[in-house]
Amino acid sequence: MEYKTIYTPNQRFKVNIFKTWYIMFRNVYDYRELIFQLFKRDFLMTYKKSFLGIAWILITPLVGIVNWAFLNYTGVLDPGETTIPYPAYVLLSTSIWGLFMGFYVASSNTLNAGAGFIMQVKFPHEALLFKENFQHLVNFTISFVIIITTLMLFGVKFSFLSIFFPLTILPLFFLGSSIGLIVGVINIVAVDIGRVINKLMELLLYVTPVLFASNTENENLQIALKYNPLTYLLGVARDLLIEKNVQNLDIYLIISLVTFLIFLLALRLFYVSEDRVIEKMI
Amino acid sequence: MKEDPFAIKVENVSKKFSRNLRRSLFLGTLDLAKSFVNLPPDTTKLRKSEFWSLRNVSFEVKKGEIFGIIGENGSGKSTLLRLIAGIFPPDDGRIVVNGNVGSLIAVGAGFHPHMTGRENIFLNGTILGMSRSEIKAKFDDIVKFADIGDFLDAPVSTYSSGMKVRLGFSIAIHRVPEVLLVDEVLAVGDISFKRKCMERMEDIRKKTSIIFISHDMRQVERICNRVMVIDKGKELYTGETLNAIDFYYKHTIAKEVQNIDPKLIVYESTGDIYNITLNITNEKGENTEIFKHKEKIVFEFNFESRSEYQNPILGLDIVSPEGITITSLKNVIFGHQRPSIKVGHNNFRVILEDNSLMPGTYRIAFKWRKQDNFSLVSATGGRFAIQSEPELVPFGGYFKVKYKWIQN
Numbered sequence: 112m113e114y115k116t117i118y119t120p121n122q123r124f125k126v127n128i129f130k131t132w133y134i135m136f137r138n139v140y141d142y143r144e145l146i147f148q149l150f151k152r153d154f155l156m157t158y159k160k161s162f163l164g165i166a167w168i169l170i171t172p173l174v175g176i177v178n179w180a181f182l183n184y185t186g187v188l189d190p191g192e193t194t195i196p197y198p199a200y201v202l203l204s205t206s207i208w209g210l211f212m213g214f215y216v217a218s219s220n221t222l223n224a225g226a227g228f229i230m231q232v233k234f235p236h237e238a239l240l241f242k243e244n245f246q247h248l249v250n251f252t253i254s255f256v257i258i259i260t261t262l263m264l265f266g267v268k269f270s271f272l273s274i275f276f277p278l279t280i281l282p283l284f285f286l287g288s289s290i291g292l293i294v295g296v297i298n299i300v301a302v303d304i305g306r307v308i309n310k311l312m313e314l315l316l317y318v319t320p321v322l323f324a325s326n327t328e329n330e331n332l333q334i335a336l337k338y339n340p341l342t343y344l345l346g347v348a349r350d351l352l353i354e355k356n357v358q359n360l361d362i363y364l365i366i367s368l369v370t371f372l373i374f375l376l377a378l379r380l381f382y383v384s385e386d387r388v389i390e391k392m393i
Numbered sequence: 394m395k396e397d398p399f400a401i402k403v404e405n406v407s408k409k410f411s412r413n414l415r416r417s418l419f420l421g422t423l424d425l426a427k428s429f430v431n432l433p434p435d436t437t438k439l440r441k442s443e444f445w446s447l448r449n450v451s452f453e454v455k456k457g458e459i460f461g462i463i464g465e466n467g468s469g470k471s472t473l474l475r476l477i478a479g480i481f482p483p484d485d486g487r488i489v490v491n492g493n494v495g496s497l498i499a500v501g502a503g504f505h506p507h508m509t510g511r512e513n514i515f516l517n518g519t520i521l522g523m524s525r526s527e528i529k530a531k532f533d534d535i536v537k538f539a540d541i542g543d544f545l546d547a548p549v550s551t552y553s554s555g556m557k558v559r560l561g562f563s564i565a566i567h568r569v570p571e572v573l574l575v576d577e578v579l580a581v582g583d584i585s586f587k588r589k590c591m592e593r594m595e596d597i598r599k600k601t602s603i604i605f606i607s608h609d610m611r612q613v614e615r616i617c618n619r620v621m622v623i624d625k626g627k628e629l630y631t632g633e634t635l636n637a638i639d640f641y642y643k644h645t646i647a648k649e650v651q652n653i654d655p656k657l658i659v660y661e662s663t664g665d666i667y668n669i670t671l672n673i674t675n676e677k678g679e680n681t682e683i684f685k686h687k688e689k690i691v692f693e694f695n696f697e698s699r700s701e702y703q704n705p706i707l708g709l710d711i712v713s714p715e716g717i718t719i720t721s722l723k724n725v726i727f728g729h730q731r732p733s734i735k736v737g738h739n740n741f742r743v744i745l746e747d748n749s750l751m752p753g754t755y756r757i758a759f760k761w762r763k764q765d766n767f768s769l770v771s772a773t774g775g776r777f778a779i780q781s782e783p784e785l786v787p788f789g790g791y792f793k794v795k796y797k798w799i800q801n
Contacts, residue, residue: 115397118479118488121433148519152505159507228502228520233479233494293429300421384428388421390410390481 123386131379138235145234146242149224154246172254175202176261195353199267204321206258207348210251211283211341215312217243218291222299222385222392230393236385237378244288248280272351279348285370286344289377296381299388319345340366397491400572400602401454401477406486408447408472408626409439416442436484446472447626449486454572456491459594459603461617461634463610463641465648469626470606474498474574477604492571495521499576501561506550510541510560513549517564531567538589539563559586566593569600576606591616610638611789635786642752642781649714650682650754650778657774661760666734669696671757671775683778686752686785686793690745690777695738702734705769706762709743711755712773718758719791749792752781 126134139146158165182198222229224239263269290312298305316322318335320342336342347363350356357363411417420443424434439445447469454460462470476483478496503520504513514535518528528535536545539560544552552560575594594603594616607613613620613634620637622630622644630640657671672693674680684690692709707724722743724731732741757775762768785793 114492116479116490116494118476118482118490119486120436120482120484122482124428124431124433144525145519148516149503152503152508152516156505156507230475230480231498231502232496232520232522234520234522297422297425300418300425304422380429383431384425386482387424387428387434391417391421 123383126382128379131382132375135235135237135378135382139237139241142235142238146238146245149239149242150246150249153224153242154249168250168253169257172257175205175254176258180265195267199262199265200324200349200353201322202258202262203349203352204345206251206255207283207345208316208319208321210255210280211287211345212312213247213251214244214284214287215291215294217247218288219295219298219305219309221292221295221381222389223295226392229389236389237381240288240292240381244284267353269352270354272354272357276348276351279344279351282344282367282370283348285367285374286340289370289373292377292381296384296388299391315339315341321345340370344370398455399453399489400456400458400491401452401460401604402487402489402491403450403452403473403477404487404489406447406450406473406476406483406488407437407445408469408476408484409436409443410446410472411440411442412444413442445626447476447483447623450623450626450628451486452621452628452631454602454604456602457598458618459598459605459616461605461607461613461620461637462623463607463613463620463637464623465645467625468623470623471498471576472626473623474576474604474606477572478574490572493522494572494574495565495568495570496574497562497565497576498574500565501557504549504557504561507548509548510536510539510545510552513560514564517561518568521565521568522570523568527568535560535563535567538567538593540586555583555586562586562590566590566597569597571601573597573601573603575603577608610641610786614638614786635783638786639781639783642786646752646754646778646780647683650776653714653754653756653776655774655776657772659770659772661768661771663769665699666761666770667697667699669694669770669772673757673775673777682776683780684748685780686750686782687748690748692743692745692757692775694741694743698734698736698739700734701736702763702769704731704764705734706764706766707731707741708759708761710758710760711750712758713791714754714756719755748779749794750779751788751791751793752779752785753791754778 123131155165158167161167163170179198179202218240220243221240222236224243225234225236229236259269290308294305294308297308318332318339320336343359343363343366347357347360350358411420420440427434450469450473452460462473464470474496475481475498477488477490478494478498479490501513501517503517505516508516514532515525515528518535519525523531539556539562541552541556541560544556549557549560573594591612594605597603605613605617617634619632620634620641621628622637622641624644629644630637632640657669659669672680672695673682674691674693675684676689676691678691705724709722710718711720711722713719722745755777756773758771758773760768760771
């Protein structure tokens with residue numbers, strides 16, 4: 112088969128924005144084998160050197176559950192505001208928060224995941240984005256299933272709406288990975304900016320109803336919660352699991368749509384900008 | 394559709410880098426900020442601290458051709474290869490590649506030390522762009538070529554460095570792309586494997602055009618059809634292999650000889666002989682460092698001595714850049730009286746009359762002894778070079794000797 116590749120300066124700027132998405136998604140599909148091979152390498156090999164091996168995937172959430180069980184047993188933390196025991200609420204919330212932050216971290220690690228061959232071989236780097244996030248999702252799923260199972264054994268009741276929970280992962284992915292993708296590119300040339308954003312992301316935890324319920328009485332916090340999209344993205348995901356009625360569904364749907372648009376924009380920014388800085392990875 | 398006769402066309406390509414890391418990152422940040430607002434940065438001008446790693450380089454590689462690129466370290470060879478591979482974009486000019494590209498820029502890319510050789514073949518093969526079925530089909534050949542024996546199912550961390558390279562090379566070379574980029578990888582591995590690699594490259598050239606980068610002129614001479622010489626990012630010469638290598642030698646020898654420290658270093662001495670100077674000249678007594686093959690070379694020693702020595706054993710070794718003494722010009726002439734060392738000023742000249750030294754840089758070492766073999770002084774120093782000539786290029790080695798081939 113004959114085909115020509117042409118390289119010129121600032122070539123990617125000339126690509127139509129819609130075509131960018133087509134190219135990127137097409138690349139991810141074409142390179143699915145690479146995504147799988149790298150996933151296999153990084154996922155399985157993490158545990159290869161330890162005696163407990165893959166069991167570590169189970170140990171981490173179990174430790175969280177032991178914490179939860181302890182708090183539950185002593186009853187020290189029970190504000191009585193939530194529909195399920197507070198520690199269970201926190202456990203679920205922090206899991207979903209971890210899911211979101213994981214998408215952020217995984218995406219910001221996109222280019223690093225190719226360290227060792229990114230300067231040797233040409234391949235579409237967006238494949239690494241999906242590989243990193245897929246890996247994170249697999250880790251999350253394993254620990255989340257354990258958590259849910261344990262909570263059920265302890266008598267926590269889950270809403271039938273829980274079956275919709277997987278859908279709520281998408282907007283979390285869109286938002287988390289959009290920020291991560293951009294931070295990942297920035298990190299190549301401006302580590303300081305990347306670090307500052309990292310810290311800010313961690314601080315987000317305190318203006319998101321993760322450790323406390325959204326009906327807190329602090330007024331400033333109320334305002335912060337109101338304008339924080341994560342309040343809704345996390346809130347609805349959690350409500351689907353535990354509440355009978357889901358709050359702010361209309362706002363949630365709008366925000367979800369916006370996160371998707373942000374994700375598309377981030378993909379374009381990544382596509383155009385990584386080409387400018389990739390040579391600095393040497 | 395008419396088929397294009399070329400495999401790679403590089404047109405006025407330039408690439409710039411920054412010398413200063415922080416500045417480079419700062420400039421990168423500026424470019425990034427511009428990119429985010431969809432403003433393409435102007436890449437054709439140099440900013441503070443930037444330099445052209447490649448400047449207006451143009452060449453064409455025809456289908457089925459093995460095109461060599463030679464140049465000193467830092468001349469921009471690897472950058473050029475990465476541009477052609479599409480790893481990062483050029484800052485000016487245009488590159489057209491006809492067909493898919495495989496690169497042997499660094500072998501074993503992405504190898505995981507804890508994975509077995511078998512697993513790494515699939516991983517690395519995929520990274521290089523092979524499909525699973527393609528790897529499966531070539532698996533046995535890859536293993537056979539790499540010659541790793543029972544280690545196939547052992548983790549790669551247990552491999553010797555040679556085995557790792559062999560495996561990496563074997564995977565890469567079994568993907569037969571239309572354009573193959575090879576960067577110095579053959580510098581590693583033992584001789585028999587090197588030979589196998591060169592043979593394999595000659596095999597696949599029927600289907601593949603190759604760009605070959607190497608420091609080893611013998612390899613370049615053996616397989617390349619045409620060669621480009623680059624220096625400091627600029628194309629100096631492109632042409633027939635022998636002429637290009639000759640050009641490269643001419644260009645580098647003058648420079649390389651400058652890198653040798655001509656200072657005499659005395660590392661062993663009784664102290665009796667002092668103020669030694671060594672002067673290298675041509676027959677007419679003119680100081681020079683670059684000689685032609687067959688041109689007479691005169692080494693002149695001046696020194697002071699506190700004592701007189703009858704029948705001293707004097708010598709002058711010619712040493713290759715690798716530190717090998719390739720010949721020794723001793724004053725031992727059987728049946729003749731050797732000149733003696735006088736008290737006070739002494740002057741000796743050694744004339745290399747039959748200079749059959751091959752092109753390259755050389756230096757001098759000597760060890761002088763008394764008649765009873767006790768050492769007087771040992772020193773190294775001096776430098777000179779033999780200029781390249783196209784007809785000498787195919788020979789290699791240190792000397793050109795007279796010989797005949799006779800068919801019976």
